Amino acid sequence: MTNEQATYRRVLRRETHAPRTIPATVVASIGVVLLLAALVGGAWWLIDEAFRDALARWYGALDAPAQLAVPIGVGVALVVCAIVLLALALLPGRRARRSRTTERSALLVDDGVIADSVAQAVARRTGVDRGRVAVTVGRRMVAVRITPTSGIPVDVGAADAAVNDVLTGIGFAATPRVSVEPDGVIA
Structure with a gap:
């Protein structure tokens, strides 16, 4: 080292x-x-x-x-x-941040930034408005809750793939959990 x-x-x-x-x-x-x-x-x-x-x-x-x-x-x-x-x-007093190091640099990312990037990717991939995608980043899990427009189905597989792509792209391992609300909103 x-x-x-x-x-x-x-x-x-x-x-x-x-x-x-x-x-x-x-x-x-x-x-x-x-x-x-x-x-x-x-x-x-x-x-x-x-x-x-x-x-x-x-x-x-x-x-x-x-x-x-x-x-x-x-x-x-x-x-x-x-x-x-x-x-x-x-007990450890952890902040809502994640860190990663490489040979030449150190990276510190707030969980809110990860949540925003996951929500943006899920909204873009599923065609749902960004305001209807809620993301919570935990220590080992990323929970995504999608509230669709009433009558328009949401592809859960596409949302799950979007979450995995974002997490893999930024290099932070977490288990995604995507859920779609059964009752949509009227647009």
Whole structure:
């Protein structure tokens, strides 16, 4: 691997993956607020005897199941927060972009551009108005939904071939799924 290819890989990875700064900032802010609240509550507990008595009376007034439910509820809330934070940290934050490298260049294409080119090719090949072709590009699949003019049949094979031609031409592998709406629109 040449130095240029390593640079291409690094730049393309940075452009196809979302940064984690926003979730990290939110987690840090929540942590600071909770720690400050715990610090203020602990200091208040140590200084004010009336606060300790009021808290003990409130907790003592609860019946036995409710006294057990308070720590269990706090524990469940903490576990749910931990699972969400772990998911944010471990799951890849992917952007709707695809990348490809050659010996001399690196290519980064937004999924919206791929969807527009597929929709244009399908509309041209099937004779359907471009506004009636909806395309969704996923990680491994391209879903095409065609809404025909009422009474005019649409060739699904031609649409499928158009999708395959576009995807092969631009060099991105995906499985096409073409569907034609059963009810057309009146022109």
